[in-house]
Amino acid sequence: MTPDRAAAEPGDAVEPPVDPELPVDAVRPPRPGRWLAAAAAIAFLAWLAYTIIVNENLHWDVIVGYLGDGRILGGLWVTIQLTVLSMVIGLVLGVLAAVMQLSDSPVLRATSALYTWFFRGTPLLVQLIFWFNIGLVFPSFGIGVPFDGPKLIEWQANEVITPFTAALLGLAINEGAYMAEIVRAGIRSVDPGQREAAESLGMSHRQVLRRVVLPQAMRVIIPPTGNQFISMLKTTSMVSVIAGAELLTVAQRIYLGNFEVIAMLIVASIWYMVLTTVASVGQHFIEKRFERGHARLSTRVRRNLRPFAKEPA
């Protein structure tokens, strides 16, 4: 590295000369506006916290008391069940509808399009009330010969359609219509060359989808699905119109008895925020898992790259 290396004997590998380091240790320009804005924001937050804490109408003792209430926890559990089940069913419906949408058959494409068109075109609230009252249209349904033929098994709508099953039907089928669009976008984001390479190896359509296309589509599908999940945690509160026994319904039942309307709504909101926070953290880790092969985030890639890290001279 020193200049006299250049005078090395001919035939030796000559290192190119390296300039000495020139560190940059610059003074930052003053930013008075930034300090002012920060001070204003802190003052506002302090005022907000003060008014909330000293406000006697908020009944913090009641809120804290009801956070662990048995009925509230029961509603919380129903909310979690509704969210997870309707997301799982919605995801399955969505993949199915997306694959139909991308198929060669015009009949399957049209069926899938009809599904998403109808369920995205009507309000979820209407769908929930509709499913809850489905018995008015179909008093009974069963498995057997279609078009009014004999039935093997038959159910009465009044027995099968509880608030929970009506909520699950409404949320899952509605969610499937949105997931279909997300999955379709994910599948379409995969380079067509990937499919060709897989087909050239002799893979069947199903193998191409399962081994090559879907794993890569997941990178595009996961972030919006996480958003859908978080959104679903809160959308379940709509089920309160059919008395679904989830978190908001339970909170409402309690405040109809003790008139602590705001306190009960805050109790419910705190639990919704806990759920969405946990879900956001989970989303972050799942996204990292599916970044495999895409250098920026994957820890495995970083581990693999370590041998290339520059050795100190």
Next chain:
Amino acid sequence: MNEPDDSGRLMVRMRAVRKRFGAVEVLKGISLDVPAGEVVCVVGPSGSGKSTLLRCVNRLETPDSGRIWVDGELMGYAERGGRLHALRPAELSRQRRGIGMVFQRFHLFPHRTALENVMEGPVTVLGTPAARARREAAELLERVGLADRAGHYPAQLSGGQQQRVAIARSLAMRPKLMLFDEPTSALDPELVQEVLAVMRDLAASGMTMMVVTHEMGFAREVGDQLVFVDDGVIVERGHPREVLAAPRHERLRAFLGQVL
């Protein structure tokens, strides 16, 4: 991978193959024979139909008319009672297994390491036990000079390395025919030779190859047959050294003037 005496056996037989994309007829009746063990280089200006020709062989494109036989087997159809019956997808997949394909843009599976890319075909398609597939994949990576890159993801490899992994991935299926669709066109100039070296070795081992390329040096040195395609027809064909030394057609002369 190939029988010692292949003399006279035709690996690929194309007859009157036509293909149209919308209003454009890309292939206007291509007939071509590739004897087993030979290397056929297909050259021509861009848009001449040479890639489509190659993609018809393993039916990534379906010809509108004409017949293609690979190793004596009619591609895409079964003949019963004097009529052609289009093959079911599963049978088409079986036909494709024996034909390796290398793409201009590699198309490695980005979510799998180099080793996993090479293992993918045998494990998924042939049902080879993972341990054996892993061992054979490692040997193939060694053969293309990438034994030390087995655990790398495609994004961590140079273009030349990715293309060599792609060649290994095709070879893992033990193909009887290899198709190369401009394998070096997406590479930086200094990376072209490492890929051509692997292809040269493969040709020397007796593999039957169809190579769409702009590398006239490779065609001259390795090719047994040179086919010049222009505007959807084969304009000139013959031994590469003779064709390149004395092109008969004006179109080929003009083309060579541009690429050499």
